[in-house]
Structures are given as structure tokens and as C-alpha cells.
Amino acid sequence: MKGLTGSKRTVMDLTSWVILPFLFGSIGIYGLFRLLQRLRSSAYVQDAVVVITGATSGLGKECAKVFYKAGAQLVLCGRNEEGLKDLINELCRIRSGSIQFHKPHMVIFDLSDVEAVTSAAEEILHLVGKVDILINNAGISYRGNILNTKISVDRMIMDTNYFGPVALTKALLPSMIKNKRGHVVAISSVQGKISIPFRSAYSASKHATQAFFDCLRAEMVSHDIAVTVISPGYIQTNLSLNAVTEDGSKYGVMDKTTAEGRSSEEVAQIVFRAVGERRKDVLVAGLVPTLAVYLRALAPKIFFSLMAARAKKERKLKNA
Numbered sequence: 001m002k003g004l005t006g007s008k009r010t011v012m013d014l015t016s017w018v019i020l021p022f023l024f025g026s027i028g029i030y031g032l033f034r035l036l037q038r039l040r041s042s043a044y045v046q047d048a049v050v051v052i053t054g055a056t057s058g059l060g061k062e063c064a065k066v067f068y069k070a071g072a073q074l075v076l077c078g079r080n081e082e083g084l085k086d087l088i089n090e091l092c093r094i095r096s097g098s099i100q101f102h103k104p105h106m107v108i109f110d111l112s113d114v115e116a117v118t119s120a121a122e123e124i125l126h127l128v129g130k131v132d133i134l135i136n137n138a139g140i141s142y143r144g145n146i147l148n149t150k151i152s153v154d155r156m157i158m159d160t161n162y163f164g165p166v167a168l169t170k171a172l173l174p175s176m177i178k179n180k181r182g183h184v185v186a187i188s189s190v191q192g193k194i195s196i197p198f199r200s201a202y203s204a205s206k207h208a209t210q211a212f213f214d215c216l217r218a219e220m221v222s223h224d225i226a227v228t229v230i231s232p233g234y235i236q237t238n239l240s241l242n243a244v245t246e247d248g249s250k251y252g253v254m255d256k257t258t259a260e261g262r263s264s265e266e267v268a269q270i271v272f273r274a275v276g277e278r279r280k281d282v283l284v285a286g287l288v289p290t291l292a293v294y295l296r297a298l299a300p301k302i303f304f305s306l307m308a309a310r311a312k313k314e315r316k317l318k319n320a
């Protein structure tokens with residue numbers, strides 16, 4: 001320390017005795033906090049009966065893998081029997097460490113058919129007796145101009161993305177309440193918080209989803225049933241390929257936005273953590289979509305002008 005001036009020595013003393021211990025201490029406490037949170041999440045999911053809709057592809061399939069590896073008893077739902085069988089075979093090939101795995105069940109039904117949904121709920125309860133966590137993930141997107149879109153297309157999107165999950169949730173809630181344990185998850189979208197041009201039916205279905213499950217959360221507090229709404233931005237899945245157009249035909253294009261989205265593995269991990277932490281509302285988006293959500297709430301006039309400009313630009317590109 002010879003040759004150091006008094007003020008330099010004070011700065012060094014402050015760094016070694018106050019700032020560094022505080023920094024390392026904080027990192028250590030944060031690390032411990034995260035570890036405890038992870039252990040709590042794992043304990044919450046282990047041996048829990050988890051129903052996942054839309055498990056045949058994309059985010060649903062990845063959620064199935066994450067929850068299976070955490071020891072959940074899965075009920076995988078979808079329309080495609082072969083796809084579900086392949087997934088079950090893939091899961092059963094995963095080697096177990098210390099966690100006891102459960103062989104998944106599958107239930108096949110079309111979410112856009114409310115009667116089929118009600119029978120499926122009965123089948124689920126018959127198979128596993130109870131449901132601890134319901135993940136309403138299945139969904140379909142849309143591309144089109146409101147003026148040219150058949151009302152049957154609007155209905156089909158609402159049936160699949162809104163009425164189907166609502167019917168399934170209503171059919172399973174009484175058993176959750178009876179068991180005094182339950183958690184309902186809705187996979188919505190950034191488009192459940194803001195509407196963008198040429199997505200009317202999809203965006204409307206996701207806004208309705210947000211509203212319904214926000215209401216459910218409040219009504220279920222007295223029954224101790226948790227409700228989580230997750231609103232992701234673009235994810236690399238088949239969503240745009242499977243989207244429907246104005247006349248109900250398949251869009252069949254892998255959009256650049258979808259291809260450049262987050263990986264479904266990453267989003268499935270976020271879903272897992274959000275469920276384990278009993279989060280209420282989770283926006284999984286980058287800076288621009290997040291700012292757009294705030295802009296819609298705080299300065300709607302600016303947001304509407306931006307959307308009008310976006311519609312004009314997209315229309316021009318289409319007609320070019």
C-alpha cells in the first residue's frame with residue numbers, strides 16, 4: 001500500500017470490504033433463491049396429473065417432454081393418433097435418473113367440437129381420476145382481410161382457440177375443486193394483448209382467452225385453483241404453416257417471423273417455470289412487442305396510427 005494516497009486507499013478498502021462481499025453475497029443469495037424455486041417447481045410437478053392439448057407438435061410437444069422429464073403423469077391430447085403414439089414412444093425411450101417416470105395416456109378429440117370436448121374430459125377423468133394441471137395449448141392461426149373472410153372461418157378459429165379450451169376447463173374444474181388442487185394454464189399470445197392487421201380472428205380469440213382466464217383466476221381464488229396466462233411472441237413451430245386463410249384453406253407458408261422466433265424448447269422451459277412458480281400472467285416477448293403492449297395501453301392513438309401504417313404497407317406489398 002506504500003505510495004497510495006489516502007483517498008485511493010479508502011476506495012480500495014471500500015471495494016474489498018464492502019462492494020465485493022455485497023456483490024458476491026447478492027449473487028449467492030440470488031443463486032440460492034433460484035435453486036429453491038427450481039426445487040419447489042419440480043416438487044409441484046412431480047407425480048402431478050398434467051393434461052396438455054395440442055401435444056402433437058410445436059410448443060405442446062416440447063411441454064410434454066419438459067413435464068414428463070419432471071415426473072408428471074401426462075395426458076396428451078390431440079387429433080392425430082399416430083402423432084400422439086409416436087410422441088409417447090419417444091418419451092418412453094427417455095432414460096430415468098432419480099425421477100420415477102409415468103407412462104403417458106392419450107385422448108383424441110377435436111377441440112372445435114364442444115360435445116367431443118365434454119366426452120374427452122370424462123375420458124380423462126376415467127383414465128387418471130383427477131387433473132392437477134391443465135395446459136390449454138392447442139390453437140390455430142389465421143391470415144386474412146376482414147372484408148373477405150367467411151364468418152365460418154371466424155367461428156372455426158373461435159371454436160378452436162376459445163370455446164374448446166373454455167369447455168375443457170369448465171368440464172375439469174369441478175373435479176379440481178373437489179380435490180382442492182388445480183392449476184389451469186392458457187397459452188395465449190402477444191396478440192391476446194394487441195391486435196395486428198390481417199389477424200382479426202386469431203387476435204380476437206386470444207383477447208377472449210386472456211379475458212376469460214383473467215376472470216377465472218379471480219373467481220377461483222376462494223377454491224385455491226391457480227390460473228396462468230402465458231402470452232408468447234413468435235415461436236419456431238408449424239403455426240403459420242397450419243394457419244387458415246379467408247376461405248378456410250391452409251396458408252401453408254413458414255413465415256419468416258415464425259422461423260426466426262424463439263425455439264419451442266426455450267418457451268416450454270418458460271411455461272414449466274411459470275407453472276412451478278404459480279405465475280399469473282407471463283409475457284414472453286422481445287423489446288419491440290413488449291413496448292407495443294405498453295404503447296397500446298398508455299398511448300393508444302399512437303399505437304392505432306402505427307397499426308394503420310402497417311396495414312397500408314402490407315396491403316401495398318400484397319398488391320405489388
Ligand SMILES: NC(=O)C1=CN([C@@H]2O[C@H](COP(=O)(O)OP(=O)(O)OC[C@H]3O[C@@H](n4cnc5c(N)ncnc54)[C@H](OP(=O)(O)O)[C@@H]3O)[C@@H](O)[C@H]2O)C=CC1
Nearest residue numbers: 054056057058059079110111138139189234235237238239
Ligand atoms: N408459434 C408461435 O409463433 C406462437 C404460438 N402461440 C400459441 O401456441 C400454441 C401452440 O401452437 P404452436 O405449437 O405454435 O403451433 P402448432 O401448429 O405446431 O401446434 C398446434 C397444435 O394445436 C393442435 N390443434 C389445432 N387445432 C386443433 C383442434 N381443432 N383440435 C385439437 N387440437 C388442435 C394441433 O394438433 P393437430 O396436429 O391435430 O393439428 C397442434 O398439436 C397455440 O395456442 C398458439 O396460438 C402463441 C404465440 C406465438
Ligand SMILES: CCCCCCCCCCCCCCCC(=O)OCC(=O)COP(=O)(O)O
Nearest residue numbers: 141142189190191232233234289291292295306
Ligand atoms: C415506443 C416504441 C414502440 C414501438 C412499437 C411499434 C409497434 C410494432 C408492432 C409490433 C407488433 C408485434 C407483433 C407480435 C406478434 C406476435 O408475436 O404474435 C405471436 C403469435 O401468436 C404469432 O402468430 P402468427 O400467426 O401471427 O404468426
